[in-house]
Amino acid sequence: MNGARVLALTSRIIRQIVRDRRTLALVFLVPLLVMCVLYVVLTGSSGSVPTLALVRPTGVGSDALNVLIDRLLPPASRLKTVTITADEVEDVLNKSEADAALVFPADLAAQLARGEHPRLQLVLEGSDPAVATAMRESVTALVRQLDVALAQAQSRASQGAGQTVPITTQTTSLLTLAEPRYLHGGPDYTSNDALAPVFIGVFSFFFVFLLTSVAFLRERSQGTIERVLASPLSRAELVMGYVCGFTLFALVQAIVVLLFVVFVLRVHYQGNLGLVFLVAILLTVSGVNLGIFLSTFAQNEFQIIQFIPLVFGLQVLLSGIFWPVEQLPAWLQPVAYLLPLTYANEALRAVMLKGSDFGQIAPQLAALLVFMVLMIGLSALTVRRQVA
């Protein structure tokens, strides 16, 4: 591998793209436009029934309270519930077995009897902001109803004892619902927070794939590939030059998308930007090589366009961008796990929403690496095939 020759090819590619102002503008502006539209369109209503985990009161006199709680819960068609213990909360939420947990003090009955104001704690999983908001609302409503019911019960009891107690109705005087705790994300996360990370991946993969396949097709149709292959430039250097040139653009694009998302759309993120770029690089290199590979099956630009639904449409539908992979029909799920964007989406969401570190996304990075090596192999094979 001769660095100077690779650099010559890389700088030529950069120069060609920079010269094509219209393409350049589209590469950077289209993602922003698409995200703006999504930002407006998405209201983030999730179709599935959320699950609330209950840590129930267990002390003396809790049975009556639990009966009351069950009576007040919304029907299972709107909210599923499971009962867990206090130390299971984080585990259950992290495994996505529930979307939120409502923690009652174990000695709720005793606290009430002593006239105290028991504190209830809501813990939200939080990575899907739409679900988190819905959960927050239904739990708040539930606690209010419970509060009213308890107040009425207490006033009946005191009237029965011949005492006069002012009837508390509207105000939450008996129970206190503490400020919800978010496992991931936060109260001002919106649906865009969950989508934005994914788009960094989608755009770096897709545009680079498109640019490379057309660039390589042109190299063949205008005959320059013959000249390049007859020169001392090796096949490996050729692929490497293309990878470097286009990766640079993909990274600039990722930076633009990221800045736009964070500063203009004010989407929230946490976690290491280095990891975000690592994912973007792995995807880009895959995209360049897939572009080289598929371009050899196209005779003209029109045919390249036909590859878009195959490469792009399939991945957008199946890689978990709009609905989780787990919601796909069982037979489609393995297909989703053959697509690089599935892993990229998981990794990007984990890093940007949950602040995951390198170790936590290592499996996804490994899958992307495998895919990248596979694509490099395919493109090297096709470049070799240019020589009959």
Add this chain to the structure above:
Amino acid sequence: MADDKRVGAPSLAGSAKEPLVICDGLVKVFGRLRVLDGLDLAIGVGETFGLVGPNGSGKTTLMRILAGLVRPTAGSVRVLGRRLPDPRVAASLGYMTQLSALYLDLTARENLRFFCSIYGLRGQERERRIAEILARVDLSADADRVVATFSGGMRQRLSLACALVHRPRLALLDEPTVGVDPELRRSFWDYFAQLNREGTTIIVSTHHLDEAARCSRLGLLRFGRLLACGTPHELLAGAGTSDMEAAFLYYAARGRQEEVTA
């Protein structure tokens, strides 16, 4: 990669005694088409060797085999003393393809810079050679224009410049004068003669028979076979004519007869 033997590196063989190009029983089959059919050829150092033949006679395929772009189905090729495929040969070759094969969205100078760089030329040396060859093909004034705005003749000149800017020992020129006006054709051939004097061996394909007379030797190619090979004078004498076209037709007819008798 240890293929960094530069242009004209002395370690490459190809002494005055050994021919620069040796083809031995070359066969190339594309599908059912036999493009080259047992071609034997030797081209010496310092020649201007003309490949003459009708379309589809195998000229371009032979060029591409010599450039290392195509592997022969059978037979062997030695170029610059090395049996192909050998990446070390590439640095000493200049290949001008039939299509003008340029990056249309780049300027003439940027095209030349790219080809210089992949042949390992850099810095001032590179710029000096580019200026020199631009003057040679009369494109100095248009050096910084984008190639897409060039006329056919200008593209052809730039294409030639790109093939020669790294000063190859062997120049493979595939129909360099197609679509070129007579005046420019003449200046191309003057340039080839000059390169030849400077020590570049040239293999040039053409179907302009008047150009053939300017070659040191000619190979007449038809159906992937060498009908005849020799100096223009020898070929004319052998055919008993003073007209290159008549000579070509004579050898073509003789080739057909041999086929019939065989």
